Amino acid sequence: MDLSPLPLRTLCAIADRGTFTAAAEELGYTQSSVSRQVAALEREVGARLFDRKQGGPALTAAGQTLLRHARAILAALDAAERDLRGTPAQERRVRLGAFPAAGWALLPRLLATLGRTHPSLTVTSREATSPALLRAVRAGTLDVAVVSSRPPHRPRDTGLPQLTVVDLADLGLRVAVPATGRFAGRGGVTAEELAGQPWIASPQVGAEPLLGVWPGLPGKPRVAHRTRDWLTKLRLVAAGCGVTTVPDGLDLDLPPGVVALPVTGAPPESRRLHAVHLAGSPEVGATVDALRAVLAGSGGSHPRARTAQPG
Known part of the structure; x- marks a missing residue:
C-alpha cells in the first residue's frame, strides 16, 4: 500500500468530527474533496472504511484498524518534524474536551486548580457536543472529556474500543x-x-x-x-x-x-456529568481529580464514584 499523510489526516478528522462536512470545514476542503480522498483510500486498502448511516458515517472494522495505525503514523511524523526543527516534545500534557456549559462553568476553575496542583502540566481544550467528544476521545484527538448524559445516565456510546467512564456529579x-x-x-x-x-x-x-x-x-x-x-x-x-x-x-x-x-408541572430533568477517557495516564488522573475538586465546591450532588463501561 502507498499511504500518504493527507488522506490519513482526513480519515482521522472524519472519525473525530463525525461527518464528512465537519471534517471538510476543519481541514479547509470541500465535502466532495473529502469524499474523493476517502474513496481513493478505500481503493488503496481494498476495504470499505465507513458505513454511511443516517446519523453520520460509522467506521467499519477495517476503518477502525486503519485509524489506529493512522494515529501512530501521524504521531511519528509530527515527532520527526519536532526533532528536525529542534522543538522539544511536550512530555506532560493533556488534551481536554467539554460540552459548552461545562466549559463556561468549569474550565477556568479547573485550569486554576491544575495550575496549583500540577504546574508542569500543559492543558489544551476545546468545546463540542457530548457525542462529538466521545468520538474524539476514541479517535485519539482528546485525552479526556467532560460529557453529560440523561437518565439512565449512560453516555450514548457503543463503539469500540470501550471508553472508561467516571461519574462526576448529578x-x-x-x-x-x-x-x-x-x-x-x-x-x-x-x-x-x-x-x-x-x-x-x-x-x-x-x-x-x-x-x-x-x-x-x-x-x-x-x-x-x-x-x-x-x-x-x-x-x-x-x-x-x-x-x-x-x-x-x-x-x-x-x-x-x-x-x-x-x-x-413537569417531570424533573436531571443530567449527570462524566469524565471519559480511553487510556489512563498520570495526566488524565490528575485532570479527573481536579474536576472532582472543582465540582466539590459547586452545587451539584455527587454520585457514588464508579468507573464503568458504557453499554
Missing part, C-alpha cells in the same frame, strides 16, 4: 429567562407557559439532540435563534429574544438581566 436543569417581562419576580415557570416561548438553541448536527430546549414540551418548539456560543445565548435571553436551558449546580455566572428558574 445536576438539575433550569430555564434561563429575562429578568424583566413576563417572568419577572417569579419563583418558577410551568411547562405550559414555556410551550409557546421562542427558544435559543444550539444548531442540531445529524442525530444529535437539540440542546437548549426543555425536553418533552408539547408540540414542536419554536427555535428563534441558533448559536453554539454560550455567552451569545445568555445575552440573547437578557435582551428578551427568547429562553434557553441551563444546568443547575455548576455555579454559572449568569449575565445581568438573566435569571434561572425551575420548571414546575
Whole structure:
C-alpha cells in the first residue's frame, strides 16, 4: 500500500468530527474533496472504511484498524518534524474536551486548580457536543472529556474500543429567562407557559439532540435563534429574544438581566456529568481529580464514584 499523510489526516478528522462536512470545514476542503480522498483510500486498502448511516458515517472494522495505525503514523511524523526543527516534545500534557456549559462553568476553575496542583502540566481544550467528544476521545484527538448524559445516565456510546467512564456529579436543569417581562419576580415557570416561548438553541448536527430546549414540551418548539456560543445565548435571553436551558449546580455566572428558574408541572430533568477517557495516564488522573475538586465546591450532588463501561 502507498499511504500518504493527507488522506490519513482526513480519515482521522472524519472519525473525530463525525461527518464528512465537519471534517471538510476543519481541514479547509470541500465535502466532495473529502469524499474523493476517502474513496481513493478505500481503493488503496481494498476495504470499505465507513458505513454511511443516517446519523453520520460509522467506521467499519477495517476503518477502525486503519485509524489506529493512522494515529501512530501521524504521531511519528509530527515527532520527526519536532526533532528536525529542534522543538522539544511536550512530555506532560493533556488534551481536554467539554460540552459548552461545562466549559463556561468549569474550565477556568479547573485550569486554576491544575495550575496549583500540577504546574508542569500543559492543558489544551476545546468545546463540542457530548457525542462529538466521545468520538474524539476514541479517535485519539482528546485525552479526556467532560460529557453529560440523561437518565439512565449512560453516555450514548457503543463503539469500540470501550471508553472508561467516571461519574462526576448529578445536576438539575433550569430555564434561563429575562429578568424583566413576563417572568419577572417569579419563583418558577410551568411547562405550559414555556410551550409557546421562542427558544435559543444550539444548531442540531445529524442525530444529535437539540440542546437548549426543555425536553418533552408539547408540540414542536419554536427555535428563534441558533448559536453554539454560550455567552451569545445568555445575552440573547437578557435582551428578551427568547429562553434557553441551563444546568443547575455548576455555579454559572449568569449575565445581568438573566435569571434561572425551575420548571414546575413537569417531570424533573436531571443530567449527570462524566469524565471519559480511553487510556489512563498520570495526566488524565490528575485532570479527573481536579474536576472532582472543582465540582466539590459547586452545587451539584455527587454520585457514588464508579468507573464503568458504557453499554
